[in-house]
Amino acid sequence: AKPMGFVAVAPPEPPKRELPKWVKPRKSVMVSQKVQDIISENFGEVAEAFMALDMNGDGRVSIRELRAGMAMMDWTSGLTEEEIEDIMRTSDIDNNGYIDLNEFLQAFGPHPATREEITAGLHSISRSADAMRPAYLGVRMQGMSLTSLEALGAFRHILFVDVQNNLLEDLRPLGLLAHMVTLDASRNRLTRVLDFRGCQHLTQASLRHNLIAEINDVSPHRALQSLDLAGNQVSHIQGLARNMALTRLCLDDNALVQISGLDNLPIQHLSLRNNRLSAVNGHALLGPNTVYVQALQTALEESFDEIDDAFLALDANMDGKVSRKELRAGLLEALRSIGVRPGDSKLLGSGPDGPPDDEEGFRAWFEARIDELMGTLDRDGSGFVGAREFGSLFRRADE
Numbered sequence: 001a002k003p004m005g006f007v008a009v010a011p012p013e014p015p016k017r018e019l020p021k022w023v024k025p026r027k028s029v030m031v032s033q034k035v036q037d038i039i040s041e042n043f044g045e046v047a048e049a050f051m052a053l054d055m056n057g058d059g060r061v062s063i064r065e066l067r068a069g070m071a072m073m074d075w076t077s078g079l080t081e082e083e084i085e086d087i088m089r090t091s092d093i094d095n096n097g098y099i100d101l102n103e104f105l106q107a108f109g110p111h112p113a114t115r116e117e118i119t120a121g122l123h124s125i126s127r128s129a130d131a132m133r134p135a136y137l138g139v140r141m142q143g144m145s146l147t148s149l150e151a152l153g154a155f156r157h158i159l160f161v162d163v164q165n166n167l168l169e170d171l172r173p174l175g176l177l178a179h180m181v182t183l184d185a186s187r188n189r190l191t192r193v194l195d196f197r198g199c200q201h202l203t204q205a206s207l208r209h210n211l212i213a214e215i216n217d218v219s220p221h222r223a224l225q226s227l228d229l230a231g232n233q234v235s236h237i238q239g240l241a242r243n244m245a246l247t248r249l250c251l252d253d254n255a256l257v258q259i260s261g262l263d264n265l266p267i268q269h270l271s272l273r274n275n276r277l278s279a280v281n282g283h284a285l286l287g288p289n290t291v292y293v294q295a296l297q298t299a300l301e302e303s304f305d306e307i308d309d310a311f312l313a314l315d316a317n318m319d320g321k322v323s324r325k326e327l328r329a330g331l332l333e334a335l336r337s338i339g340v341r342p343g344d345s346k347l348l349g350s351g352p353d354g355p356p357d358d359e360e361g362f363r364a365w366f367e368a369r370i371d372e373l374m375g376t377l378d379r380d381g382s383g384f385v386g387a388r389e390f391g392s393l394f395r396r397a398d399e
Contacts, residue, residue, distance in 0.1 A: 034079065034083070035070075035079075035087060035107075035108055036108055038070065038073050039073075039108060041073075042073050045109075046104070046105055046108055046109030046110075047101065047105070047109070049073075049104075049108075050101050050104045050105075052069060052073075053065055053066060053069035053070075053104075055068070055069065059100060059101065060098035060099060060100045061098060061099045061100075061104065062097070062098055063084065063085070063088045063097075066084060066087065066088060066099070067081075067084050070084065087107075090107065091103050091104060091106075091107040091108075093106070093114075093116060108145075109145060110145045110146075110147050110167050111145065111146065111147060112146065112147055112148035112149075112150055112151065113141060113144070113146045113148065113149050113150070113151050113152060114151060115151050115154070117141060117144065117146075118139060118141070118151060118152055118155060121139045121140045121141045122136035122138070122139055122155075123136060123137075123138045123139070123140060124136060124137045124138040124160065125137070135157040136155075136157075136158075137157065137158065137159040137160060138158065138159065138160035138161075138162070139152065139155065139158055139160070139161055139162070140162040141162070141163050141166070142162060142163070142164045142165050142166075143164070143165040143166070144166060145166060145167055146163065146166040146167060146168060147166075147167050147168065147169070148168070148170070148173070149163065149168065149171065149173045149174060150173045152173055152174070152176075152177070153173045153174075153176035153177070154176075155177070156176060156177060156178060156179070157179065158177050158179070158180060159179055159180060159181045159182070160180075160181060160182050161174065161177070161180060161182070161183045161184070161185075162184045163184070163185050163188070164184055164185065164186045164187055164188075165186070165187040165188075166187075166188050167188065167189055168185060168188040168189060168190060169188070169189045169190060169191070170190075170195075171183075171185060171190065171192075171194070171195060171196055172195060172196045173196075174196050174199065175196035175197050175198040175199065176198065177198075177199060178198055178199065178200065178201075179201055180199045180201065180202055181201050181202060181203055181204070182202075182203065182204040182205070183202065183204070183205045183206070184205075184206045185205075185206070185207055185210070186206050186207060186208035186209055186210070186228075187208065187209045187210070188207075188210055189210065189211055190207055190210040190211060190212060191210070191211050191212055191213065192212070192216055193207060193212060193215050193216055193218055193227075193229065193239065194207075194218055194220075194221055194224075195216060197220045199221065200222070200223060201223055202221050202223060202224055203223050203224060203225045203226065203245075204224075204225065204226040205221075205224065205226070205227055205228070206228040207227075207228065207229055207232070208228055208229070208230045208231050208232075209230070209231035209232070210231075210232055211232070211233065212229060212232040212233065212234060213232070213233045213234065213235070214234060214235070214236065214238065214239075215229070215234060215236075215237065215238050215239040215240060216239050217239045218239050218240055218243055219239075219241075219242040219243060221243065222242075222243065222244070222245060223245055224243050224245060224246055225245050225246060225247050225248065226246075226247070226248040226249075227240075227243075227246060227248070227249050227250070228250040229249075229250065229251050229254065230250050230251065230252040230253050230254070230271075231252070231253045231254075232251075232253075232254050233254060233255050234251060234254040234255065234256060235254070235255045235256060235257055236256070236257070236258060236260075236261075237251070237256070237258070237259065237260060237261045237262060238261050239261075240261060240262070240265065241261055241264065241265075243265065244264075244265065244266065245266075246265050246266070246267060247266055247267055247268045247269065248267070248268065248269045249262075249267055249269070249270050249271070250269075250271040251270075251271065251272050251275070252271050252272065252273040252274055252275075253273070253274045253275075254274075254275055255275065255276060256272060256275035256276060257275075257276045259272070272388075310390070311387050311390045313330060314326050314327060314330035314331075314390075316329070316330070320386070320387070321382075321384035321385060321386050322384060322385040322386075322390065323383070323384055323385075324370065324371075324374050324383070327370060327373065327374060327377075327385065328367075328370045331370070331373075332366070377389045377390060
């Protein structure tokens with residue numbers, strides 16, 4: 001028994017912080033994913049799930065219908081009352097106490113990005129590009145089944161855009177974001193590379209794991225420094241010849257059969273892992289299409305089946321790199337294998353492109369060609385040629 005004169009009183013609850021009506025609560029990613037999983041396990045289309053939840057057929061879903069319907073769809077684990085209320089609160093965009101079909105599709109099915117979703121994804125508040133007012137500079141909308149970014153065009157102060165893992169097929173609305181600096185649209189359904197204009201400050205773009213089969217003209221993006229196209233279906237490098245600021249290009253896990261179109265670019269990092277570039281046959285040496293280049297190509301084709309084999313043969317001391325001395329000895333031996341001898345101008349051409357007829361003149365000419373080749377391959381200036389540098393010597397001969 002409690003002592004006389006004392007009354008047990010529960011501590012007062014702290015006052016709830018009321019948000020302005022225009023601020024929509026952020027939907028829990030975990031709850032949203034759970035609902036999407038339940039829908040995908042029970043229905044082929046999101047609209048079918050809505051019709052099943054709309055038990056009285058009035059075109060809208062109440063919290064009672066949502067609670068009962070979700071329990072029937074997923075009776076083993078179900079959703080907690082708090083999660084049901086979270087779904088209702090975040091999906092009922094017009095705050096009328098019901099979820100209509102459009103609201104349900106926006107919450108759990110393929111749909112265009114809404115202003116509310118964009119607002120919820122804003123981050124990094126700072127000064128706007130014109131320094132006139134404070135503004136959110138970034139937007140992050142990942143894994144939301146977005147099909148369009150039309151509404152994003154109204155947020156023209158945005159610098160950083162992250163829309164990974166959606167259903168986007170078209171990025172043209174981004175052309176309205178004149179100040180955009182970085183873009184990540186990986187894991188969507190894009191077939192074109194940065195197919196929009198108006199973003200003069202775009203320096204970094206990642207379009208990994210899309211459906212891109214060829215690189216269209218990217219010249220409108222003159223400030224572009226880094227482009228990541230890994231995990232697509234690109235077979236030829238093109239469309240980048242006028243992107244003179246491009247220093248980093250990633251084309252890992254594509255279908256490349258040639259390396260070309262990069263000769264005049266200041267690329268410092270080029271990644272081409274897991275492509276189709278190993279065979280020597282069907283390729284031509286990069287460089288001027290002179291008789292000498294053709295002869296060297298013929299010599300390598302007749303001596304080796306694979307680019308890797310040619311490099312291993314040239315790497316006489318097996319240290320994983322080829323010196324100028326090793327390159328000279330190996331290529332001279334390869335030329336001899338097809339009948340080239342000092343003073344022979346038939347196979348190496350004549351005139352200004354070919355060697356002198358005398359033996360001393362031929363050796364000086366050949367040394368100059370080796371210096372040119374070494375300068376082309378030794379991109380890092382180390383004095384040696386690595387396997388990747390040697391592989392970059394080749395492109396498809398039919399190009």
